[in-house]
Amino acid sequence: MxxxxxxxxxxxxxxxxxxxxxxxxxxxxxxxxxxxxxxxxxxxxxxxxxxxxxxxxxxxxxxxxxxxxxxxxxxxxxxxxxxxxxxxxxxxxxxxxxxxxxxxxxxxxxxxLWRLLGAGDRFVHGYASALDAALSDEQLVGVYRSFAERGFTSAKLKGGRVLENDVRRFGLVADLLSGSGVTPALMLDSNESWNLKQAVRYISALEEKFDLTWVEEPLRRWDSIGLARLSASIRSAVATGENLTGLEQYRPLLDAGAADIVQAGACWGITHFLRVAVVAHSRDLPVSPVGLTANHAVTAAAAAVPNHLTAEVQDFGSPFGLTLDQEFADGGIVLGDRPGVGIEIDEAAIDGARMSGDWQEPAGPHVRSSRAGLRMVDRGVLEE
Structure with missing residues (x-):
């Protein structure tokens, strides 16, 4: 062939x-x-x-x-x-x-694919992550209630700008996810928006209210010294790695002890995730894939590695014209039996579609604020 x-x-x-x-x-x-x-x-x-x-x-x-x-x-x-x-x-x-x-x-x-890669179980542990910074409290509750109804007991919120807002929002989500009688795991993703001392102050204040499981991308992705210092200064783990484009970019972070939880962006593919998982495993570190909505197939790779911790589940829907062979239940992803990665395409439907959107639009999350890490006083979650 x-x-x-x-x-x-x-x-x-x-x-x-x-x-x-x-x-x-x-x-x-x-x-x-x-x-x-x-x-x-x-x-x-x-x-x-x-x-x-x-x-x-x-x-x-x-x-x-x-x-x-x-x-x-x-x-x-x-x-x-x-x-x-x-x-x-x-x-x-x-x-x-x-x-x-x-x-x-x-x-x-x-x-x-999950079976081909050697996984013994089709179930992949996941956590709720709704890219929720722009949601009202009412919308936030509605979205995370749907996660709770499917058995999710862990959630990652976007935040890091206004402490009072984050405290209120974490409280709402914690109440929703604790309905099964467990203490939920809570994570904060600040998307590289702080400098080191801002991160220490902010996280320490939030930890007075909640037992954070991890804080994600608190500093710039390459700041191995700063991330290591931060990890030593807070109780929660430091999670990072989703935006590293190549195995070699992990070396300074791991050598410095800068990552407590090693992440890999699902959009970078399956082989990248598998290799990152092996490197993390050699350091006795857990691995976690980020953004499975952008590459559903990496879920199968997560099922096959020994140090997988949990995978980011952002939404229960599928891209238009795609059928994904998976279900969401019991706080995770249940993979199906269709040969391959489990993606079926309706090309005729996609060709006839008129709706479009762009991750790179200027107001969107993929354009970093010019004042990130430089704010003396913060005035709002999405305001300058």
Missing amino acids: KITGYRTLNTFHDWRRPIGDVNGCIASGITDVPLVVLETDEGIEGVGMGSHADLERLFPALEGKDPRAVASLYDSMISRVFKSSHAGATFGGIGAFDTALWDLKAKIAGEP
Whole structure:
């Protein structure tokens, strides 16, 4: 079997609510979902979610090759762009192709990916994470009630701007998730919005009210010294890594003891997650994938690694035109038996769709505030 070509599709995810973090929000709740379909000479196709970045430059590393050689092809893609670097947006294109390769490999084997990767259980522990910074208290309660109804007992809130707001919102969510008689696990994601001493003061004050499980991306992703100092100054764990585009970027963080929980962005693909999990496991650290809405397939990889802690579940819906072979129950994700990564595409529906959205819109969470880490007094969650 040989890879002969690829095609791209663009669909969208309708979150049915505003989504965002301390940097900004997308009021429409409509975001883009790029898809890649790898074609073979035997008619079997592999589907990848992720990015369309640099696919044309990357594809010669795959063309004419047997798609089952996933690890070798992953390294070939990285080698193909080594002069200009595989990091940044290019890494998203590698992730999309990589996911499509794993889909092909599992389909050829006639097995769901979680079983092919060696998982013994189709259930993946998860936590609720609604990208909730722009929600009113009423909306917040409605969203997290739906998580509680499906057995979720852990939640990560966006915050880090106004302490009183975060205390109130954590209280609301804690009440919802404690209905089963357990003390919920609570996490805060500040999306790189603090400097070191801001983080120490803010987290310490919040810890007087709540026993935080972790604080996520409190400082810039590369600040290994600052993150290590912060971890030593607070009770909660420091979680980071979702925006690191390459295994080598983890080395200074892990050497400095800067990450208590090692995260990997699901949009960067399956092989990246598997390798990050191994490196974390070698340090006796847990691993947690972030953003499964952007790459559902990484859930199967999470089921197969020994140090998986919990996976970010952002929404129960599926991107338009996609059917995902999974369910949400008992506080996690239950994977199905469809061969491959479990994505079925209705290309005719996607081609006829008129709705679109963009993660990169200027008011959205992917555009960092110019005053992040520089505020003396904060006036609101999404205000400058």
